[in-house]
Amino acid sequence: MVQILTRPESLTTTPFHYCPGCTHGIAHRLIAEVIDELGLGEKTIGVASVGCSVLAYDYFNLDMQQAAHGRAPAVATGIKRSLPDRIVFTYQGDGDLASIGMGEIVHAAGRGENITVIFINNSIYGMTGGQMAPTTLMGQKTTTTPQGRKRENGFPLKVSEMLATLDGAAYIARVSLTDPGQVVKAKKAIKHAFTVQKRELGFSMVEILSTCPTNWGMSPVIALNYVKDVMTRYYPLGEFKKPEGV
């Protein structure tokens, strides 16, 4: 029998705890596949953040550190500066990265810290039960914007566009996981990001537009369509910054 698809070595056999239709799981798998394909499993250290992916260290078959809310880029900096020949990545939600951890992410990018950031943007706080995130769309209903996000709640932040303006940022891309074609593109972007780090070109980040069917109050399929039809209008997909030859 020819096996054409197996579990990536960089994933453990622990079943994900994510809700049905949540794309955190797909993102995990893509990272693991990329790390395997680049042969980096033995030298990679991942940093789990606070949010629904707080248990990421249970799922990646890699050395992992768990970081305080928002501080993953600082923790990753500490690891990378200590062990410059290792591969270090963070896995962060939008609350983690764009709210409490905005300072840490901007400065890690500004320093050109040679780490890779996987940024899961589901435009809401998943783990704490669906409160407004900095990435929540205008008009979007959350438990703390029950009437929909309005002007007084501020405007959604476009993190990739912002970070792409920094000289230290080498590779910045936004992808989604709404259909197999997008998944393939997302994997390519993740591979670029890790390759940029491997080649010591500087800070790399892939923003993944992700679903939160549970807190959006949508079925999995409708949630995917929401990403495709609504989210990508405000958060356009694409590569915002890319070094030559990657």
Next chain:
Amino acid sequence: METVLMKGNEALAEAAIRAGLKVYFGYPITPQNEVGEYLAKNLPQAGGIFLQAESEVAAINMVYGAAGAGVRTMTSSSGPGISLMQEGISYIAGAELPAVIVNMMRGGPGLGGIQPSQSDYFQATKGGGHGDYRLIVLAPSSVQELYDHTMLAFDLADYYRNPVMILGDGLLGQMMESVTLKPYVPAYPIPEKNWATRGRKGRTPNIINSLYLDPEKLYLHNQKLFTKYREIEEKEVRVEIINESAEFFFVAYGSSARISLKVIEFLKEKGINAGLIRPITLWPFPSATIREKVLKSQGFMVIEMSMGQMVEDVERAVMGQKPVYFYGTAGGIVPSPQKILAKTLEIFEGREK
């Protein structure tokens, strides 16, 4: 062995380099800036890395990452910055990571001032961050001790896998004194860091974590931490006693201890046999040493550059069996030996009446 004239902050930094500091992360704040400046200049030459973080919050989390990666790491700050670091300190303690944190205290609360103080005692010894945890807290009282304690701090941190705080103050950090640059000799066997996250080559993954969602598991983790803290309390109390046979004891640490020594000299001239109990570890606190002196002593006088913090631990040790007096200053004012003497004489005269 070279003996040189050096600023306290610089002696501390030099000792850290010699003890094998690999990565330093910090953010400028007076009165400890010379620590970072010295390391920026000298650590790279010694094969280490200096990085100025964007904030104390980031600095302590960088320390967390580096400690998890298994290298010797340190940060330094003063009151307002240490307050920002409390989040990370709690995580470092929770994940049982070895790290050295220096607090050169200045007056507070809030932005306070930049003059020396000892008003972060509660924060250092009773927690500061969230959760049940302890730091080992060393209190040097000279430039030489800043040097010696820094080396010791790295060893204690590695041996117990626990953060160690060096609690100095602006006076010690800024003063120049002669210091003998002793070579680094580990005070403990340095355990292999086979728990560190350095890539899983040849083994199953290592995880650095302080999350225990199952209450039973968190309870067991708390128990484990407290078993370790009990061991530290049994083995690591450090204290200096000057004039064992005294009838009246000053209790003071750091700069206050040095000032107390002068008062003791004055009192001797007046025929009063006073001595000094100087806690070198503020946690674990030398309660037993103080208790031993209760029967032989007529009383205790606690001197602090604060409105009264350590005095509570002294009172706890004395348990009401003898009077515990307190003389404190605040605002960055260093207590003068003459004023302490006057207050002490009042006590003695009052008692004689």
